[in-house]
Amino acid sequence: MSAPQFRVLLSEAVKDQLRDVVARAAARGQRTEALAAARKILDGLTWIADEFGESRGALKVMGELRVAIIGPIGVVFAVDRAKWEVHIGRFRLMGARRFPGST
Secondary structure, eight states: OOOOOOEEEOOHHHHHHHHHHHHHHHHTTOHHHHHHHHHHHHHHHHHOTTTSSEEEEEETTTEEEEEEEETTEEEEEEEETTTTEEEEEEEEEOSOOOOTTOO
């Protein structure tokens, strides 16, 4: 018998955010890493969301706030164990920021 799966919920805006993060990673030569990271994140959220990443504390309504970073992508999400749901709040491209004039 396989383990139950969490239902991963993300809005169109969050899907667009993930596409943008992958595109920006590709622009800095990390397309392959970003795509692999996105797959690992979605797999982790589907199968082990309540253990994936790091807890940032309890939420009043949605369970637990968690964060995870895989490769160049970070994700903020809430896990509702009672409903077996994951609500993705945000994706972010991680790494050093380059400012004009910096080396």
